[in-house]
Amino acid sequence: MTSPNKVTNKVTNKVQTDSPAATSEPPALGGGVEVRLVDLRRTYGTVHALDGLSLDLQPGELVALLGPSGCGKTTALRALAGLEELDSGTVMVDGKDITRVSAHRRNMGMVFQAYSLFPNMTARDNVAYGLRLRKTAAAARRKRADELLELVGLGTHATRYPHQLSGGQQQRVALARALAIAPQVLLLDEPLSALDAKVRAQLRDEIRRVQREVGTTTLFVTHDQEEALAMADRVGVMSAGQLQQIAPPAELYERPRTAFVAEFVGLTNRVPGTVDDGRVRVLGTDLPLLEGSVTTGAATVLVRPEAVEVAPDDDGNGRVVAPTYLGSLGRVEIRMHDDSVVLAQVTSHQATELTPGTPVRVTVRPTPVLAIAP
Amino acid sequence: MTDMLAPAPAQTRPTGPATRRGAGRRLSAYLGVVPFLAFVTVFLLWPTYIVVTGAFQDDQGQFTMSNVEAVLSGPAYLDSFLVSIALSLVTAALGAVFGALLAWAVAEGRPDGLLRRCVVAASGVLAQFGGVMLAFAFLATFGFNGFITLLLADTLGIDPLSGGGWIYGFAGLAVVYTYFQIPLMLIVFLPALEGLKPQWREASDSLGGSGWAYWRHVGGPILSPSFAGAALLLFANAFSAYATAAALISQGSPLAPLQIRSALTSETVLGQANVGKALALGMVIVVAVVMTLYALLQRRTSKWLR
Secondary structure (H helix, E strand, O other): OOOHHHHHHHOOOOOOOOOOOOEOOOOOOOOOOOEEEEEEEEEEOOEEEEEEEEEEEOOOOEEEEEOOOOOOHHHHHHHHHOOOOOOEEEEEEOOEEOOOOOHHHOOEEEEOOOOOOOOOOOHHHHHHHHHHHOOEOHHHHHHHHHHHHHHOOOHHHOOOOHHHOOHHHHHHHHHHHHHHOOOOEEEEEOOOOOOOHHHHHHHHHHHHHHHHHHOOEEEEEEOOHHHHHHHOOEEEEEEOOEEEEEEOHHHHHHOOOOHHHHHHOOOOEEEEEEEEOOEEEEOOEEEEEOOOOOOOEEEEEEEOHHHEEEEEOOOOOEEEEEEEEOOOEEEEEEEEOOOOEEEEEEEHHHHHHOOOOOEEEEEEOOOOEEEEOO | OHHHHOOOOOOOOOOOHHHHHHHHHHHHHHHHOHHHHHHHHHHHHHHHHHHHHHHOEOOOOOEOOHHHHHHHHOHHHHHHHHHHHHHHHHHHHHHHHHHHHHHHHHHHOOOOOHHHHHHHHHHHHHOOOOOHHHHHHHHHHHOOOOHHHHHHHHHHOOOOOOOOOHHHOHHHHHHHHHHHHHHHHHHHHHHHHHOOOHHHHHHHHHOOOOHHHHHHHHHHHHHHHHHHHHHHHHHHHHHOOOHHHHHHOOOOOOOHHHHHHHHHHOOOOOOOHHHHHHHHHHHHHHHHHHHHHHHHHHHHHHHHOO
């Protein structure tokens, strides 16, 4: 496999324009451009797939769109690719309005969920396909295809057909094919969802490494929060065609702005509390409030399991219902005296000690929380 | 450490109840295909055996090459093969092109649409509509006393058969055969068209390919083995058709199947049964070659459309 440095040496900031012209050399890899989606709207019957979506991607940035099925994330990606017509809105790439430009003139590389390799072509021919359309000389496109297959770790699989490759290998070839044309924007449409867990984790790191090396602005769509948090520079959470919040992974997790974001990204307890004077009292502890919280009165407070502390206490405020041992850590389900249920993240050692029925005292670490109307 | 150097224990076959259960499962699996094997034996292998052996026997059951020599040296026999092959080629080509276009139109429509359901159901019926029924339908429509013929004569004074009864010759057979070839093509080719994944088109688009580029480099090459295979199937279908031609053509035997009929039933030339078997052997060879090519093409394309 080619070393990262070797590949980086080939990267320049030159960006391929949208018109495929006859050339003997393939366009230079790499270089990111700014992408702006402005007030995109798309309706199917009564369903608003995109409901005023606006999103900016900085040059070279990898943004993940995360959300449940039907939230509009794939529609947004396909609209950027030119594969989906919009009712209204503007798509800008590198300062140019490409809303009405057809898909094959947008110069975007796309990796689909699965089964997108051309089955009648070898891995090398698949990768070289876009260059062939651009009339790149045969020797040059073969060289580029081999370089990219090396980059994704499949240098020895160039002559294999898709049906001779595993699912993970096929997706690597699809990534190489998308990058071969030196796209202005790379679009990843749940490229890992059809793979098993181990391959998924491996390929996730691989895609991120390659994207960093070539520096292409990338929009990545997934319903897997772990993937989104692990890969993206920023993660946008979508619901009902709208962007709920977009932020770097840590900020999104630690400072969610809406209950939907808090509950969709990671695990969250809903605990009753009382808001007063910019703070909320939960399980006997005063906590600072996050932006977007209610300002006064009774509230439901969204508390992460890792912010919940548990200690055995005969005079405590709850009782263990079910401990779960997860290897490196554990989780404990606790029924509080007011009959609410709280999930706490504990060490794996604690998980083995806190047997069902153990009386415990539950407290919350003083981290900022989101309090919503009960 | 001696264990490491010790020879690996010999692999032994499990014995006892587990083995007997496995054998029982295998036996029941084989029993399941017995009806199929019986059918193939009675209706394919046994008739083929009779044809192949009969082609090399005289009336007394003695080995002879005279039947095959008679076929190879008889101009009428060779002409009938040439006409059969030409008719099969023409109708396979017409059926393949028009059937593929129709299948493409159906595949572009909604999968659960009314048009699709109607066309597919009608094709299933029409593909099997050959034989005497179809011949009669055409005669009643375009024959000397056919509805259209009489209508044109009565209303416009035109006699479409004034130049001869085209419907009773090669052109007529080609039209009638094409009538059942087109729906057969639709049935055979539609699954291949539906096997084209939308992602291939979208991937081609995103890589800069126009519609033409997609069909030239991806869609066309993927479909071409299926198209050729379906065309071969149509060829075999036309080549082996008998009843339609027999009902339509009462004078002469321009096709190989009609020559076989003459050899078996002629009241003027007796004792030609084994020549008929030699003719049938020729047809078996042609169809076997065609079906072998079909199977090879199917094997290739099935990997792509999996």
